[in-house]
Amino acid sequence: MEKEQLTQLLREMTRNEKLGQLQQVTGDFFSDELTEATGPLSGNNLTEEDLVTVGSVLSLSGAAAAKKVQREYLAKSRLKIPLLLMADIIHGYRTIFPIPLGLAASWQPELVKETARIAAEESAVSGIHVTFSPMVDLVRDPRWGRVLESTGEDPYLNALYAKSMVEGYQGEQKTALQEYGTLAACVKHFAAYGAPEGGREYNTVNMSERELHENYLPAYKAALDAGVKLVMTSFNTVDGIPATVNKQLNREILRKDWGFDGVLISDWSAMKEVIHHGVAADERDVAQLSLEAGVDIEMMSFCYHNELNHLLEEGMLSEELLDEAVLRILTLKNELGLFENPDRFADEKKEKEVVFSTKHQEIARKAAAESIVLLENKEEILPLNKNENVLFIGSHVNSSEILGTWSWKGNPEETKTVAEILKAKQAIEQTQICEIASPFVVTETELEKALELAKHADKVVILTGETVDMSGEASSRSDIRLPKAQRELVSRLRAVNPRIVLVLFNGRPLALEEVSRDVQGLVEAWFPGTGGAEAIVNILYGKAMPQGKITMSFPRNVGQVPLYYNHFNTGRPIDHNNLENKYVSKYLDVENTPLYPFGYGLSYTTFAYKDLQVEKTVNNKILCKVTVENTGKRAGTEIVQWYVRDKMGQVVRPLQELKGFDRVFLEKGRAQTIQHEFDLSELAYVHTNLTRSWDTGEFVFMVGGNSEAVLAVNLTI
Ligand code: BGC
Numbered sequence: 001m002e003k004e005q006l007t008q009l010l011r012e013m014t015r016n017e018k019l020g021q022l023q024q025v026t027g028d029f030f031s032d033e034l035t036e037a038t039g040p041l042s043g044n045n046l047t048e049e050d051l052v053t054v055g056s057v058l059s060l061s062g063a064a065a066a067k068k069v070q071r072e073y074l075a076k077s078r079l080k081i082p083l084l085l086m087a088d089i090i091h092g093y094r095t096i097f098p099i100p101l102g103l104a105a106s107w108q109p110e111l112v113k114e115t116a117r118i119a120a121e122e123s124a125v126s127g128i129h130v131t132f133s134p135m136v137d138l139v140r141d142p143r144w145g146r147v148l149e150s151t152g153e154d155p156y157l158n159a160l161y162a163k164s165m166v167e168g169y170q171g172e173q174k175t176a177l178q179e180y181g182t183l184a185a186c187v188k189h190f191a192a193y194g195a196p197e198g199g200r201e202y203n204t205v206n207m208s209e210r211e212l213h214e215n216y217l218p219a220y221k222a223a224l225d226a227g228v229k230l231v232m233t234s235f236n237t238v239d240g241i242p243a244t245v246n247k248q249l250n251r252e253i254l255r256k257d258w259g260f261d262g263v264l265i266s267d268w269s270a271m272k273e274v275i276h277h278g279v280a281a282d283e284r285d286v287a288q289l290s291l292e293a294g295v296d297i298e299m300m301s302f303c304y305h306n307e308l309n310h311l312l313e314e315g316m317l318s319e320e321l322l323d324e325a326v327l328r329i330l331t332l333k334n335e336l337g338l339f340e341n342p343d344r345f346a347d348e349k350k351e352k353e354v355v356f357s358t359k360h361q362e363i364a365r366k367a368a369a370e371s372i373v374l375l376e377n378k379e380e381i382l383p384l385n386k387n388e389n390v391l392f393i394g395s396h397v398n399s400s401e402i403l404g405t406w407s408w409k410g411n412p413e414e415t416k417t418v419a420e421i422l423k424a425k426q427a428i429e430q431t432q433i434c435e436i437a438s439p440f441v442v443t444e445t446e447l448e449k450a451l452e453l454a455k456h457a458d459k460v461v462i463l464t465g466e467t468v469d470m471s472g473e474a475s476s477r478s479d480i481r482l483p484k485a486q487r488e489l490v491s492r493l494r495a496v497n498p499r500i501v502l503v504l505f506n507g508r509p510l511a512l513e514e515v516s517r518d519v520q521g522l523v524e525a526w527f528p529g530t531g532g533a534e535a536i537v538n539i540l541y542g543k544a545m546p547q548g549k550i551t552m553s554f555p556r557n558v559g560q561v562p563l564y565y566n567h568f569n570t571g572r573p574i575d576h577n578n579l580e581n582k583y584v585s586k587y588l589d590v591e592n593t594p595l596y597p598f599g600y601g602l603s604y605t606t607f608a609y610k611d612l613q614v615e616k617t618v619n620n621k622i623l624c625k626v627t628v629e630n631t632g633k634r635a636g637t638e639i640v641q642w643y644v645r646d647k648m649g650q651v652v653r654p655l656q657e658l659k660g661f662d663r664v665f666l667e668k669g670r671a672q673t674i675q676h677e678f679d680l681s682e683l684a685y686v687h688t689n690l691t692r693s694w695d696t697g698e699f700v701f702m703v704g705g706n707s708e709a710v711l712a713v714n715l716t717i
Pocket of ligand 1: 058088132188267268473
């Protein structure tokens with residue numbers, strides 16, 4: 001449809017039809033299909049007649065169901081404006097990839113893009129048009145359960161991943177949504193949802209405007225630059241005003257400064273919750289504030305539906321504002337091609353071929369392997385040897401609950417467990433499997449059997465961690481250690497056999513100080529998804545090399561959080577050569593550093609860095625060179641990380657900021673000189689007037705295999 005035709009369509013719409021476009025409800029309003037609910041179901045006054053005007057539906061899927069709902073709807077709809085079908089496709093549709101925090105540990109935006117493309121294709125043939133992804137909230141507090149949906153604590157990496165996911169879902173910008181198998185993407189949660197106080201879900205966010213611009217906004221902006229079609233508001237307040245009705249955020253920054261002309265949707269009932277926040281007295285206030293702030297679609301509350309008409313009638317809001325919102329929604333429907341083809345890519349036949357295809361499962365295995373992080377490998381306990389007698393034990397040894405919370409279409413029944421993979425691998429000769437039924441209790445009988453088996457094993461591999469519902473939305477924890485029963489199991493087993501490898505399943509960095517001392521091998525497997533079990537077995541037996549690096553710091557204990565690598569020096573930094581000094585910024589009972597720093601991850605080989613050189617070139621670039629050598633016994637891939645410190649700024653600069661990275665594959669014994677060029681603009685930061693620019697002066701250029709182990713060279717620019 002041409003733009004002119006859309007405007008004409010808008011002119012023909014009645015007030016009620018326009019209001020309908022602004023309403024989003026769950027699929028069960030339209031179909032018996034089970035949908036998933038993530039929030040409270042608030043009361044509504046929707047009549048049968050209203051349902052014929054509703055503009056969008058969430059969490060309805062399956063080609064047949066989607067087509068049926070669309071057809072029945074259009075048959076009744078006066079102007080034949082198709083429904084938009086949206087859903088949370090976060091890390092896969094039915095082929096489930098690792099949780100985003102795991103995917104991020106691959107340091108491979110291209111791989112992440114491919115997983116998004118597969119998720120889009122599976123969803124698109126199943127009738128979905130829009131995914132509520134990417135979630136690009138920057139996170140620094142692992143108590144918050146939703147860190148699993150994020151790509152971590154670094155603004156630079158988060159922005160790269162935001163772009164790769166948007167391109168994966170929508171297709172490249174020029175052809176966005178035109179290609180087969182694409183979805184419109186919705187970046188969320190705007191803004192700063194990742195910084196709730198105390199890590200408590202839905203809690204207040206408090207930060208300076210400069211901090212917001214410097215660290216939190218770049219990833220949303222990167223999604224916009226990649227052409228994202230929708231933005232979702234967040235539940236939290238920003239500067240004392242709920243994000244959903246925050247004009248500064250939504251009108252000034254998003255629409256005016258960044259030029260966003262796509263659809264702004266509220267989070268689930270976030271509009272009505274503005275009343276609980278206490279800046280709106282009732283639904284009428286909410287409707288007024290939300291439309292003024294530029295919210296186009298209300299998800300699962302009914303303030304627009306109940307109140308907008310009155311407000312417009314009374315002249316409290318202009319029809320123009322309503323029309324703008326409706327036009328943005330119609331434009332999205334048009335861009336998706338729904339007017340010409342309301343089924344879009346929904347296709348039962350394709351659905352059978354594409355969804356959970358062998359090819360997709362293969363990528364899921366690859367993604368899982370590349371996201372696994374080796375945290376400890378004392379005395380080279382790993383890789384395991386196929387002739388060793390290994391005891392595999394724990395709550396997750398035969399569990400298919402390894403998909404993560406956002407996997408509503410993922411099917412545990414078709415997810416292989418580690419025990420199943422081990423049994424199927426004939427090459428692995430001697431293994432014993434010992435299941436512990438619950439991660440929270442180890443019975444006396446289970447323990448006795450475990451100890452007996454462990455005594456006779458060459459090595460013990462414990463597979464355990466969080467249950468799926470311990471991380472994710474509404475899953476904040478104040479104690480982020482392993483459950484007590486598991487910590488005890490580790491130490492009891494250690495007493496009879498110290499050759500222990502612990503494989504962890506979880507959605508957040510856990511506080512592992514205690515258990516990391518008790519084990520020789522420590523493997524972070526996250527919630528690895530469909531291909532997880534096979535990837536783990538391949539890593540454990542050295543068929544695949546661990547190469548992931550964490551993108552969120554792992555604290556020593558929960559008292560240290562929030563904890564992140566790109567922090568300030570403070571006026572009284574700790575002096576590691578004089579730990580006696582009391583009056584410095586430190587704790588009395590724990591070090592300042594994390595247990596595992598940002599960017600950290602081991603391999604079965606080792607890498608050494610030498611000869612860092614940094615120079616300013618004639619064309620005003622910074623050229624960095626370093627030699628990386630594979631000093632271990634196997635070929636392997638290293639993620640070479642480049643950090644910069646701006647020694648003095650108009651405002652305080654962090655001690656380190658990631659500015660780039662390179663992936664290098666090296667045969668054993670081989671060395672390679674890696675070059676990395678920076679543009680001076682990459683040294684820019686947010687000044688007091690909130691604009692980005694860089695200053696001349698002294699900089700430290702650093703390179704290394706993680707944020708702590710770096711070589712450094714100073715350069716005055
Ligand atoms: C979550 C969103 C999600 C929405 C729809 C909310 O509770 O915060 O991330 O997209 O539900 O399921």
